[in-house]
Amino acid sequence: MGAQQREYKKRIRSAQGMKKIFKAQEMIAAARISKAHARVLATTPYADAITRAIGSVATHSSDLEHPFLEQDRTSTGRAGILLITSDRGMAGSYSPTAIRMAEELANKLRAEGKTPVMYVVGRKGETYYRFRNRPAHRAWAPYREEELGALGAEIADVVTADLLSTDPAVHLDELYAVGTRFVSRFQQFARATRLVPIQVVDGSETGTAPTYPLYEFAPDAEAVLDQLIPRYLESRIVNILMQSMASEHASRQKAMKTATDNAETQIRKFTRLANSARQAEITQELTEIVGGADALAGSGRKER
Amino acid sequence: MSTLAVTFVSADRTLWTGEAAQVVVPAIDGSMGILPRMQPTLAVLGQGRVRIIAENGEASEREIDGGFVSMDQDVVTIAVDTAARHETSR
Numbered sequence: 001m002g003a004q005q006r007e008y009k010k011r012i013r014s015a016q017g018m019k020k021i022f023k024a025q026e027m028i029a030a031a032r033i034s035k036a037h038a039r040v041l042a043t044t045p046y047a048d049a050i051t052r053a054i055g056s057v058a059t060h061s062s063d064l065e066h067p068f069l070e071q072d073r074t075s076t077g078r079a080g081i082l083l084i085t086s087d088r089g090m091a092g093s094y095s096p097t098a099i100r101m102a103e104e105l106a107n108k109l110r111a112e113g114k115t116p117v118m119y120v121v122g123r124k125g126e127t128y129y130r131f132r133n134r135p136a137h138r139a140w141a142p143y144r145e146e147e148l149g150a151l152g153a154e155i156a157d158v159v160t161a162d163l164l165s166t167d168p169a170v171h172l173d174e175l176y177a178v179g180t181r182f183v184s185r186f187q188q189f190a191r192a193t194r195l196v197p198i199q200v201v202d203g204s205e206t207g208t209a210p211t212y213p214l215y216e217f218a219p220d221a222e223a224v225l226d227q228l229i230p231r232y233l234e235s236r237i238v239n240i241l242m243q244s245m246a247s248e249h250a251s252r253q254k255a256m257k258t259a260t261d262n263a264e265t266q267i268r269k270f271t272r273l274a275n276s277a278r279q280a281e282i283t284q285e286l287t288e289i290v291g292g293a294d295a296l297a298g299s300g301r302k303e304r
Numbered sequence: 305m306s307t308l309a310v311t312f313v314s315a316d317r318t319l320w321t322g323e324a325a326q327v328v329v330p331a332i333d334g335s336m337g338i339l340p341r342m343q344p345t346l347a348v349l350g351q352g353r354v355r356i357i358a359e360n361g362e363a364s365e366r367e368i369d370g371g372f373v374s375m376d377q378d379v380v381t382i383a384v385d386t387a388a389r390h391e392t393s394r
Contacts, residue, residue, distance in 0.1 A: 039317075046313040049381040053346055053374055149315055153385075215374070218347035219333050227348045227372060231315075231385070238315050 002281050008274035012267055019263035025090065026256035029249045032145075033185050036246035039148070040182060043242060047235045054232055056215050057225050065222075067164060068198050068229050073173050079114045080137075080159060080172040081105060082195075082237070084179040084244040085125035087142040092255035094180065094188075094248050095124035101190045102178040117172060119159065121151070121241070145245060152238030159237075160230050163196055172196075179240040180247035188247035195236055198229065306340040310356060312366075312382045319366065319387055320356065327380055328355040329373050336373075344376045354382060 067073065083102040085095040102125075106116035118136040120126050126139040138158060143151050165171045175196040180188050217224045310327060312320040327338040330352025338345075349371040357363045371384030 042317045043315065045311055045318055045381075046315055046383050049311070049313065049374060049383045050372075052381075053372060053383075056346060056374075149317075153315065215344045215346040215376070218331055218336070218345060223332075224346055224348055224372070227370075231372070231383075235315055 002277065004277045005274055005281070008270050008277060012270045012274065015263050015266040015270065019260055019267065022256045022259040022263060026253055026260060029253035029256060032249040033246060033253060036145075036242065036249050037182065037185075040239070040242045040246055043235065043239050047239055050228060050232050050235050054225075054228050057217070057221055057228065066225055066229050068196050068233065071197050073197060076168050076171045076173060077114045078117050078172050079109050079174040079176065080117045080119055080162065081109075082119045082155065082159065082175065082177040082179075082240075083121065083125050083136075084177070084241060085120065085122035085128075086248045087123045089124065090255060091248050091252040092258075094251035095122065095128075097190045098178055098180055098244075099125055099128050101192055105176060105178060105192045114173070117162075119155065121155070148241050148245060149238055152241050153234055155241075156230065156234035156237050160233060177237065177240050179244040180251075182243040182246040182250065185250045185253070188250055193240075195233060198232065306378055307359060308338065308340055308378050308380050310380045310382070312354065312356065312384075314371075314384050314387050319384075320364070323359065324356045324380075325359045325361075326357040327382070328353075328357075329382060330354070330368070331373070338373075338375055338380055340378050342375055344374075346372065346374045348372050349382075349384065354384070354387075 081102055083098060085098050089095075102118070106118075109116045118129060118138075120129060120136040120139045121141065121143060123141040126136060126141040129136045129139075140151060140155065159172070159175055162170055162172045163175060174194065176192055177195050178190065178192045181191050182188050307323040307325060308327060310320065310322060310324045311318070325340075329336050329338065329347070330350050331347045332350040335352065336347060349368065351369045352367075353365050354368050355363055355365045366387050368384040369386045371382065373383070374381045
């Protein structure tokens with residue numbers, strides 16, 4: 001076997017090995033999407049309940065007062081950005097897209113004269129900022145997929161404390177979240193949303209707002225609202241985290257599918273090349289034999 | 305007698321759903337019992353036990369800490385911050 005053939009065979013073997021790994025990764029991701037999506041759906045009842053509850057308090061008393069509801073809370077010019085990325089790579093454009101969106105948002109805020117303060121989840125985002133010598137204000141990395149709920153609660157605690165702080169070096173005026181929305185396993189997109197100030201959906205604006213019964217509040221409407229608002233924020237953050245997690249898996253599945261296909265193309269290509277190399281070798285050997293025989297025949301020697 | 309349609313959820317999962325005859329929740333200003341046809345109520349929860357009593361008298365309990373409960377037309381939604389993983393009695 002010639003050197004060329006050996007080289008092609010080596011490449012084919014390595015591509016086959018990689019293909020197996022990619023295929024396995026793809027299947028793991030595919031299995032995790034449905035689990036992650038189920039977890040997103042599991043948070044929906046809580047989110048619905050809390051949204052409905054806030055809506056009913058809002059319609060009940062018009063003079064609501066809560067620091068998160070004030071539309072103009074400008075005092076320090078600091079705006080928090082919660083960025084959600086993945087811990088691991090091999091997920092295609094998942095993390096880079098989210099990071100790019102966060103950077104766009106940060107630039108926009110800077111143009112408005114505000115100071116963006118980064119809260120980053122995931123090692124990819126954390127290293128991005130550390131590498132550029134402007135580390136995130138707070139970073140959660142690495143994190144565990146099974147503990148997203150607890151992580152969400154912790155993040156909510158930290159940002160709530162910063163939002164309510166009276167210390168001008170810590171206080172945040174606004175809070176944005178950049179995560180990846182999970183539409184379906186074929187469609188996810190990065191999105192930036194404003195979490196604080198909270199936009200209470202007013203019934204008069206939409207026209208088709210649900211009508212809430214006249215609730216009795218225990219202990220009273222004010223106290224209920226004080227309890228509900230931080231929980232609303234937390235449930236939003238948990239939801240964004242979980243949607244991002246599901247998107248990460250979907251994105252990884254897609255990337256690994258492409259990688260598997262590419263490995264297959266490589267294998268096919270190198271098989272062709274190896275075949276033609278083998279054929280060329282055979283042809284050459286034949287030519288040499290025939291040429292040798294011709295040369296002997298032409299030399300005039302009779303005996304063999 | 306009508307029953308209560310109960311949804312018992314925490315921030316990241318649904319703990320229990322189904323029909324119940326009676327629900328007892330630890331409201332912040334004292335334990336509160338919920339029976340069918342109660343007036344619409346929205347209450348903040350403190351620390352304590354949520355007890356859900358099914359129609360056949362079977363009770364299930366869970367230790368919780370913080371949250372809220374809403375009651376409207378026999379639909380009870382209990383949303384809690386933290387709940388013990390396992391039911392203490394069945």
